[in-house]
Amino acid sequence: MSSLSNLKLFDATENHFTGPLPSSLFNIPSLKTITLENNQLNGSLGFGNISSYSNLTVLRLGNNNFRGPIHRSISKLVNLKELDLSNYNTQGLVDFTIFSHLKSIEYLNLSHLNTTTTIDMYEILSSFKLLDTLDLSGSHVSTTNKSSLSNSSLVLISQLYLSGCGITEFPKFLRSQELMLTLDISNNKIKGQVPGWLWMLPVLNYVNLSNNTFIGFERSTKLGLTSIQEPPAMRQLFCSNNNFTGNIPSFICELPYLSTLDFSNNKFNGSIPTCMGNIQSPYLQALNLRHNRLSGVLPENIFESLISLDVGHNQLVGKLPRSLSHISSLGLLNVESNKISDTFPLWLSSLQELQVLVLRSNAFYGPIEKTQFSKLRIIDISGNQFNGTLPANFFVNWTAMFSLDENEDQSNGETMSNMYMSTDYFYFDSMVLMNKGVEMELERVLKVFTVIDFSGNKFEGEIPKSIGLLKELHVLNLSNNALSGHIASSMGNLMALESLDVSQNKLSGEIPQELGKLTYLAYMNFSHNQLVGLLPGGTQFQTQKCSSFEDNHGLYGPSLEKICDIHGKTPQQSEMAPEPEEDEEEVISWIAAVIGFILGTALGLTFGCILFSYKPDWFKNPFVRDKRRNIGTITH
Known part of the structure; x- marks a missing residue:
């Protein structure tokens, strides 16, 4: 490639390239951009005989497998504006002074360098006067002013990422960063209160404080705005996994441009502020308050x-x-594990965008009628008091689970399987669902993932035959109800099904042989029902635990023999051939009878001989003699 003397841009990101990077690549005088991020390149990173007049302005080598020290010759790339060496395994200390000559740097990513060297934030911000974006996540960073530099001497940057840097105090230099747009100081050990001046930064719109040990918020002097003041620009605020206590701060309602608010996994108590229902915010897309004490x-x-x-x-x-x-825009509603008492929200079927509905572990009650959820992909209403029967056509309108091909987005040609249930700003919802018999947390709710969980209620009657329409269903849990009748053979159409649980019901009849063709069905549970007949012979049925079929005394077949290590027989075979234990008892009875007959005969003959040899006076009386003979006969 070094012979391509007019080459200006070389982009080979996100491939599977391996091996070392040829140093001759850096000797092409016309080359301005090299982007090789997200490959599997390895070995040491050498830059060859770089000219001091290199025209290279963009060098992105992040997320590869390079290892070894960073060569000092990188300091000759004086025209670099963008440098990404993220996930570089330096295997030791790093001399960060080698970057001091890169005076044109605007974007610098040195995250996850795997080095024990501590990076001095004040030194970095005072060395690069044109720096706009800095990512030091996963590295050891010091935010203490050891050089006694004034904040006014630090460059004003717009994006700063310090996630997982071992920081223990809120960085004070941030107070002067008036151009800061994005701040990520998550996954550190920062404690105390979030300073009130943070909200005074005029253009700050993204803040991630998650996974620290904050306990509260200082009140900002800027909030409580007058008519002439500009409102805060905050759009996304992430504060999950901290130790926040008390009420949710009311200043949240004074952030009119807020689009994402995540206060999950804290200790907030009290009620949800009423102002959150009164504020006129056309922007808020995601509100997460789960795992608190509200x-x-x-x-x-x-x-x-x-x-x-x-x-x-x-x-x-x-x-x-x-x-x-x-x-009308609501796509996900999750109220699980509360004390909400209400009937089934059939009125939510008017929401044309609703894809995820989770009502599990509350006090919902009553029957459920046929619904219109055309885009619903995940529904979990388990652990409530729903009852009644499910109509045979219950699922006919749940078209989002029919086939992914039918949900192609005609506007951009992409299918839903390439998309996430998320907002515009890459916020990913999470939830806990029962899957394959295990409580599983889904950190990213894929639109392609489909779940129906009606377990732990009081539903009666048959499983609706329309269940067979849901060809893209992945998880089906109907366990712990009072369902009866036969398992619908239409369930054999659920070719994407991975987990099936119909245990602890009153189901009867046979398990449809069609289920043996479901090749993705990795988990199933039919236990504690009244099922009979031949177990389907599919491979998946032969890999289950015996407990998946227990307490169904009428099931039999080779599959069950293999699973449970038993010798099952068909009902006809059982009637024709007596059980081994019964045969043994009958033989023993006949032997006992023969022995008794022989012993009885011997004793009788002996007793008879004695009677004939000794004749008392009463023997001469015929009446008495006959009576005694009868006694003897009875004895015999």
């Missing part, structure tokens, strides 16, 4: 632009606010 009811008229609302694992009571039906 009480009271969900406020009415909550943000009408929501795509995702998760308040699971709290202590909320009352009913679901009917105003939820006005949120």
